[in-house]
Amino acid sequence: xxxxxxxxxxxxxxxxxxxxxxxxxxxxxxxxxxxxxxxxxxxxxxxxxxxxxxxxxxxxxxxxxxxxxxxxxxxxxxxxxxxxxxxxxxxxxxxxxxxxxxxxxxxxxxxxxxxxxxxxxxxxxxxxxxxxxxxxxxxxxxxxxxxxxxxxxxxxxxxxxxxxxxxxxxxxxxxxxxxxxxxxxxxxxxxxxxxxxxxxxxxxxxxxxxxxxxxxxxxxxxxxxxxxxxxxxxxxxxxxxxxxxxxxxxxxxxxxxxxxxxxxxxxxxxxxxxxxxxxxxxxxxxxxxxxxxxxxxxxxxxxxxxxxxxxxxxxxxxxxxxxxxxxxxxxxxxxxxxxxxxxxxxxxxxxxxxxxxxxxxxxxxxxxxxxxxxxxxxxxxxxxxxxxxxxxxxxxxxxxxxxxxxxxxxxxxxxxxxxxxxxxxxxxxxxxxxxxxxxxxxxxxxxxxxxxxxxxxxxxxxxxxxxxxxxxxxxxxxxxxxxxxxxxxxxxxxxxxxxxxxxxxxxxxxxxxxxxxxxxxxxxxxxxxxxxxxxxxxxxxxxxxxxxxxxxxxxxxxxxxxxxxxxxxxxxxxxxxxxxxxxxxxxxxxxxxxxxxxxxxxxx
Numbered sequence: 170x171x172x173x174x175x176x177x178x179x180x181x182x183x184x185x186x187x188x189x190x191x192x193x194x195x196x197x198x199x200x201x202x203x204x205x206x207x208x209x210x211x212x213x214x215x216x217x218x219x220x221x222x223x224x225x226x227x228x229x230x231x232x233x234x235x236x237x238x239x240x241x242x243x244x245x246x247x248x249x250x251x252x253x254x255x256x257x258x259x260x261x262x263x264x265x266x267x268x269x270x271x272x273x274x275x276x277x278x279x280x281x282x283x284x285x286x287x288x289x290x291x292x293x294x295x296x297x298x299x300x301x302x303x304x305x306x307x308x309x310x311x312x313x314x315x316x317x318x319x320x321x322x323x324x325x326x327x328x329x330x331x332x333x334x335x336x337x338x339x340x341x342x343x344x345x346x347x348x349x350x351x352x353x354x355x356x357x358x359x360x361x362x363x364x365x366x367x368x369x370x371x372x373x374x375x376x377x378x379x380x381x382x383x384x385x386x387x388x389x390x391x392x393x394x395x396x397x398x399x400x401x402x403x404x405x406x407x408x409x410x411x412x413x414x415x416x417x418x419x420x421x422x423x424x425x426x427x428x429x430x431x432x433x434x435x436x437x438x439x440x441x442x443x444x445x446x447x448x449x450x451x452x453x454x455x456x457x458x459x460x461x462x463x464x465x466x467x468x469x470x471x472x473x474x475x476x477x478x479x480x481x482x483x484x485x486x487x488x489x490x491x492x493x494x495x496x497x498x499x500x501x502x503x504x505x506x507x508x509x510x511x512x513x514x515x516x517x518x519x520x521x522x523x524x525x526x527x528x529x530x531x532x533x534x535x536x537x538x539x540x541x542x543x544x545x546x547x548x549x550x551x552x553x554x555x556x557x558x559x560x561x562x563x564x565x566x567x568x569x570x571x572x573x574x575x576x577x578x579x580x581x582x583x584x585x586x587x588x589x590x591x592x593x594x595x596x597x598x599x600x601x602x603x604x605x606x607x608x609x610x611x612x613x614x615x616x617x618x619x620x621x622x623x624x625x626x627x628x629x630x631x632x633x634x635x636x637x638x639x640x641x642x643x644x645x646x647x648x649x650x651x652x653x654x655x656x657x658x659x660x661x662x663x664x665x666x667x668x669x670x671x672x673x674x675x676x677x678x679x680x681x682x683x684x685x686x687x688x689x690x691x692x693x694x695x696x697x698x699x700x701x702x703x704x705x706x707x708x709x710x711x712x713x714x715x716x717x718x719x720x721x722x723x724x725x726x727x728x729x730x731x732x733x734x735x736x737x738x739x740x741x742x743x744x745x746x747x748x749x750x751x752x753x754x755x756x757x758x759x760x761x762x763x764x765x766x767x768x769x770x771x772x773x
Contacts, residue, residue: 211486215490217499217500229267235351236355237260237266237267238267238325238327239332241308241326243263243265244304245308248301248302248304257334274323277326277370278372280405295330303376304326307319308324316637319415360404364404365411371404371408372414372416373422375394375401375419395421397441399442405425406431409761413642413646426758431761434484438477439477495652502545506543510541510590510595511531511540512540512541512544512595513595514538514587514589517535518573521569527611528612530594531596531597533613539594547588550589551651551657551709553660553661554568555689556687557670558686558687559684561608575661575715589659590656598632603626603683605677605683609627614628615630652703657711658709660712660721662692662721670687695745695746698745699756699759702727731764
């Protein structure tokens with residue numbers, strides 16, 4: 170019916186109007202009507218459903234597995250050789266793991282734009298190995314300066330081009346009906362779980378190399394910015410709420426993960442679809458004479474509408490199973506066990522407080538002084554506080570007496586069998602070399618050594634591999650402790666009875682022995698602001714009537730929405746500061762994840 174550009178434009182406008190109506194009716198029934206597959210009915214939160222995840226990864230038919238996970242060591246070999254990734258058909262058996270992964274392996278999911286150009290006839294995700302090299306660079310980065318690499322060789326990666334069967338040349342491998350069925354299983358059932366299960370961590374590779382732009386028409390979908398596409402946005406929405414992004418520092422990923430963008434996910438995804446339809450309408454108008462191009466573009470437009478309905482159907486199914494952090498019993502227990510949280514007994518804290526000097530870190534706690542895991546059956550108290558110095562939260566130990574006083578005001582009695590989360594003693598710490606013997610005398614450590622100037626240094630053992638893994642898990646989900654209904658939050662804005670946040674003169678050995686001295690007050694400290702905002706929003710603070718806590722309440726306007734939280738973090742008049750700049754990216758999403766449930770964000 171399209172004879173000239175004018176009629177085409179009219180038809181496109183009508184198509185967009187009808188698409189709007191179609192998107193409005195994206196219910197499960199509509200998905201069935203249009204032949205769009207939806208997730209099967211799930212009964213448990215997919216973030217914590219170990220059995221479902223294992224069953225999904227174990228799915229096989231006639232001896233062929235739907236998913237192959239790739240060993241990090243093999244990816245490092247590819248990157249070192251400068252090779253492009255092979256297809257699933259060409260993958261060496263020793264490069265892959267089939268079935269449910271072992272519990273010892275870290276799991277990663279790659280989200281990336283395919284770089285093969287349609288007009289070249291090459292259906293390839295990474296024809297020149299750009300993504301493989303970028304991925305290995307991310308996984309080779311140390312967890313912290315001087316620490317271990319992010320991934321070991323025997324850790325596992327889902328990289329779609331190698332992990333699934335692809336349409337490719339017959340001489341490379343044939344996409345049989347069975348393999349096509351396995352492929353549909355991956356994208357309709359496995360992929361949503363790979364972006365929600367807590368053990369999986371996202372690696373996002375959004376960069377499109379210059380050679381793709383140079384060899385492509387400006388309207389080609391291959392050059393569309395990665396986060397202007399439907400499925401990357403959908404996957405990012407799920408992963409940001411459910412998982413941890415390894416390369417959260419990437420500029421494009423940071424911009425795409427601004428929490429305010431997730432306040433109305435349905436509208437965000439719909440806008441992306443309509444933008445894609447607009448690009449397609451321009452393609453049709455440009456190629457008026459090419460009947461085949463117009464037909465292909467219109468089929469693509471219809472596919473985009475169906476993709477949108479599939480995405481919304483999956484989001485609806487997944488979101489309804491995810492409670493808010495304050496009500497998430499399974500999530501809280503899983504977090505505490507995976508992070509190996511140490512809840513310190515109040516009587517142990519009293520013992521530490523009688524000593525003058527630094528209290529022990531997690532690795533040096535005396536046997537019997539703490540309870541590991543979720544501490545079920547105990548009264549759980551969580552402390553929000555700032556550190557006095559870089560190497561210890563309270564070198565003089567004075568903070569413990571303030572904590573004990575606050576617990577007494579909160580009516581914590583011995584009969585309560587109360588236990589306390591205090592970050593330094595509850596989460597494993599990195600090893601530090603101290604110039605003062607105070608910690609060593611009180612808590613032990615490595616044998617003293619002499620530095621190049623002949624001065625004694627008192628070392629602490631660094632985290633081992635297991636402790637590193639627990640620490641990484643704790644860092645990204647710490648907000649649960651300040652949101653969960655089974656915890657009571659004690660806010661300690663100061664470190665000394667006279668209201669001082671820090672007193673370097675009280676440090677044993679002098680302030681220079683403990684690294685950088687804290688200068689930020691509580692209400693300007695990054696982690697403190699995040700903890701207070703989450704605990705306040707969820708009604709978990711039990712010492713809100715304390716004088717110093719009342720000062721914090723009036724120190725700034727505390728957020729009640731995602732947008733307000735982001736505004737607080739971006740406030741230039743009263744800037745929120747972090748000792749470790751990388752922590753800003755972690756904290757940015759905490760309020761989004763811990764104060765809201767995705768099912769309440771907009772009308773998905």
